[in-house]
Amino acid sequence: MSASQLAFSSFVLQLVMSLNYDAIVNHGVNLRDLCEECDTSTGSGYAHHPRYCHLFVHCSLGGDGQLIGQVKECTRGLLWSQAVKQCVWPDQSDCPDNPCRNRSLSFRDVRNCNGYFTCPSGTRLDYHCCPSDQRYSEGERVCVLDPSCGDPCLPGSANVTAKTPECGRYPVEGQPSQYLWAVGGRNITMTCASGTAFSSDFCSCTESSALPSDEKCEPYIWFPFDVDIKDQEGRTASGGNADVSTSQRGAVGRGAAHFAGNQKVVAWAMNNMEFRSNFTLTFRFKADLPDPKGTESLRYALVDNSDCDKEATFGVALLTAPQNRASVHGGFRLKNGRAFTASSERLSLNGWHDVVLMKRGPRAQLTVDGNDFPIEGEGLESDIDIVDCSMTIGTGTGLLDFVGYIDEVKYYKCVPSQYL
Ligand SMILES: [Ca+2]
Numbered sequence: 580m581s582a583s584q585l586a587f588s589s590f591v592l593q594l595v596m597s598l599n600y601d602a603i604v605n606h607g608v609n610l611r612d613l614c615e616e617c618d619t620s621t622g623s624g625y626a627h628h629p630r631y632c633h634l635f636v637h638c639s640l641g642g643d644g645q646l647i648g649q650v651k652e653c654t655r656g657l658l659w660s661q662a663v664k665q666c667v668w669p670d671q672s673d674c675p676d677n678p679c680r681n682r683s684l685s686f687r688d689v690r691n692c693n694g695y696f697t698c699p700s701g702t703r704l705d706y707h708c709c710p711s712d713q714r715y716s717e718g719e720r721v722c723v724l725d726p727s728c729g730d731p732c733l734p735g736s737a738n739v740t741a742k743t744p745e746c747g748r749y750p751v752e753g754q755p756s757q758y759l760w761a762v763g764g765r766n767i768t769m770t771c772a773s774g775t776a777f778s779s780d781f782c783s784c785t786e787s788s789a790l791p792s793d794e795k796c797e798p799y800i801w802f803p804f805d806v807d808i809k810d811q812e813g814r815t816a817s818g819g820n821a822d823v824s825t826s827q828r829g830a831v832g833r834g835a836a837h838f839a840g841n842q843k844v845v846a847w848a849m850n851n852m853e854f855r856s857n858f859t860l861t862f863r864f865k866a867d868l869p870d871p872k873g874t875e876s877l878r879y880a881l882v883d884n885s886d887c888d889k890e891a892t893f894g895v896a897l898l899t900a901p902q903n904r905a906s907v908h909g910g911f912r913l914k915n916g917r918a919f920t921a922s923s924e925r926l927s928l929n930g931w932h933d934v935v936l937m938k939r940g941p942r943a944q945l946t947v948d949g950n951d952f953p954i955e956g957e958g959l960e961s962d963i964d965i966v967d968c969s970m971t972i973g974t975g976t977g978l979l980d981f982v983g984y985i986d987e988v989k990y991y992k993c994v995p996s997q998y999l
Contacts, residue, residue, distance in 0.1 A: 610648025614638035619646065623818070627661040631686055632674035633696070635659040635666075652689075656704055657851065657967070663887060664818075665850045667967050670702045679704070687715045692728035745914050745962050746782035749856045749940035752999055758784070759940055761960040766941070779857040779992065796859075796993035800846055802972070804836040804986050808844045815848030821973055824984065835865075835986035838973040842980070845886055849970040849990070854963035858911075859937045859991040859998055860893065862972075866929050867983040871899035880975030881907075881934070882988060887968040888976050895936055895945070896978055903928040909936045909945040910954055915961035921954040923947040929983075938963065939994045946998070 608629055617624030617638040626648070628634035633653050641647045653659055653666035658674055660667040669679040678684040679698035688694030693709035695717075709715050709722035716723045751757040751768065758777035759766040771777055771784030778785045801811040804823050821842040824835055836844060864881055871877055876898050883894025895909035905928040910920030923945060926932055935946040943954035972988055973981045 608650075610636055610638075610650070611646055614646040614648045617646070625661070625664045627659055627674065631689060632658040632669075632672060632677050633686070634689065635661075658704075665847055665887070665967070665969060668702070669698060669704050671967075685717070685720055687717050691730045692725070693722070693730050746779070746855050747960075747962070748777070748779075748782055749960075750777050750779060750993075752996070756784075761940070766960070779855045782855065796991055796995045798989040799992045800849070800970075800988075800990045802836070802844065802846075802988040803834075804988075805834040808836060810846065815846045817844055817846050819844035819973075821985075835984040836972065837984055838981045840980045840982045843886070843971050843973040845972075846970040846990075849884060851965060851967050853965055854893070854992075856938060856940050856960065856962045857993050858893065858939075858963060859935065859994045860895070860989070861933075861935045861991075861998075862895075862985055862988040863931055863933045864897075864981075864985045865931045865983050866897060866905065866981070868899065868928060870903045870928070871901060873901065876900060878908075878978050879981045880971075880973060880978035881981060881985065882970065882972050883975045883978075884966060884968045884970050885976035886971035886974070887966075889966055889968050891968070891975060892964040892966045893936065894975060895934055896975065897981070898922070899928060900925055907932065907934055907945065907947045909934070911938055911943065912964050913958065913961035914964045915958050917956070917958050917961070919943060919954045919956050919959055921945040921952040923950065923952050935998055937994050937998050939999070 613626040613636050617626050623639040626636040636648045637651050638648050657666035658669045658672035660672045662673045685697045692714040695715040696704045712726045713722040714725040714728035747761045748758045755776040756771045758769050760769050775784040803811050821836045821838050821844050824837040879897040881895045883891035885891035892912045898908050899905045904925040906925050907923040912918045941960035945952045
C-alpha cells in the first residue's frame with residue numbers, strides 16, 4: 580500500500596469513528612432542547628446527557644444568539660453531576676442511570692463498541708471488553724456477536740478508576756532530558772532515553788515533539804478580566820457571578836473582576852486536575868474591606884480549589900490584622916496527606932498586591948509583592964493532591980467571601996523561570 584493510500588484509509592477510519600461517535604451520543608438527543616433548560620446567564624451552561632452518565636452537554640450562546648450544545652465526556656472513571664455541574668466520583672453522581680446507585684445498570688463506552696462499564700462495588704466504575712467480534716448490547720446487558728465491531732480493547736482501559744499514584748518525579752531546570760526521582764527522602768538525577776524528554780504531565784520521558792514542554796512555560800489558564808470572566812487560553816469553561824469592572828474613572832477596578840462579597844468565578848476544567856509537583860498560580864488583588872477592629876483576624880478567600888465544600892489542595896487566602904493591615908496565606912495539601920503553608924509579612928489591607936504560589940518538587944514558596952516566603956517541611960516533594968473541586972476565585976470553603984478586586988489570574992502547569 581502506498582503512503583497516500585495509507586493516509587487516505589486512516590482518514591476514512593477517523594471519519595467513520597467520528598461519525599459513529601456522533602451518531603451514538605446524539606441518537607435521539609436534541610441538544611438545543613436540552614440547552615433551553617440551561618442557565619446560560621454567564622455565557623454558557625451545562626445540561627446532563629439523557630442517555631449516558633459519563634457525558635454532559637456544554638451549552639453556549641453562538642454569535643447569532645442561538646444556543647449551541649456540544650457533547651463532552653468526563654475524565655475516565657467519573658460521572659456527571661447536574662447538581663454541582665461537574666464530573667464527580669461515581670457514587671456522588673445524581674445521574675438517574677448511575678450504575679453505582681443501581682447495580683443492575685451498565686453502560687457502553689461510546690468510543691468503543693465492545694467496551695462497557697459496570698459498578699459492582701457501588702463506588703467505582705469497572706471497565707470491561709467483550710471478546711473480539713462481539714459488541715456490548717445495552718438493552719440485553721450482554722456481549723452479542725457482531726463481526727462489524729472491530730474495535731480493540733483499549734490498552735490500559737481496564738484500570739481506569741483508581742486515583743493516580745504519586746508521580747515522585749519532577750523536572751530539572753534547563754535540562755529537559757533529565758528528571759529528579761524522589762526515593763527514600765533523597766533525589767536521584769535520572770536521564771531520559773535518547774530523543775525523549777521528561778514531561779510532568781505524563782510523569783515519564785516522552786518523545787520531545789509530543790511535549791507540552793516545560794521549556795516554554797506558558798499559562799494553561801488565564802483570566803485577564805478585561806472584558807469578561809472567560810479564560811483567555813480557552814481551556815476552561817468558567818462560570819460565576821463576579822462582574823468585570825470597566826469604570827473609566829478611578830483606575831482602581833478598571834479591567835479587573837469585582838467581588839461584592841457573595842460572588843465568585845469558577846474554572847470548571849480544574850476539577851480533578853492532576854497538578855503533579857510542577858505548579859504556579861499568579862494573580863493580583865485589592866481588597867475593599869473595613870478596618871478589622873480589635874484583634875480578631877478574619878480569613879477571606881482569594882483563590883483556591885474548595886468550591887465543592889471540600890478541603891482545598893492549593894489555595895491563597897487573606898488574613899486581616901488590626902490597623903488596616905493583613906497578611907497573605909498560601910500553600911498546598913499533598914498526596915502524602917500533609918499540608919504545607921507560608922504567610923507573608925503584614926501588608927496594607929486595601930492596597931494592590933501581587934501574589935505567586937509555586938511548587939516544583941521539594942521546593943515551594945509564596946511570593947507577595949516580590950518578597951519570597953518559603954514553604955518548607957519534610958515530605959514537601961510529594962505531589963499536590965487531586966480533588967473533585969474546580970478552581971474558585973473569590974470564595975472558598977471555611978473562608979469569608981472576598982470583597983474587592985482580583986485580576987490577571989494565571990495557572991501554569993509548570994514554573995516560569997522568573998519564579999524559580
Ligand atoms: Ca485585567
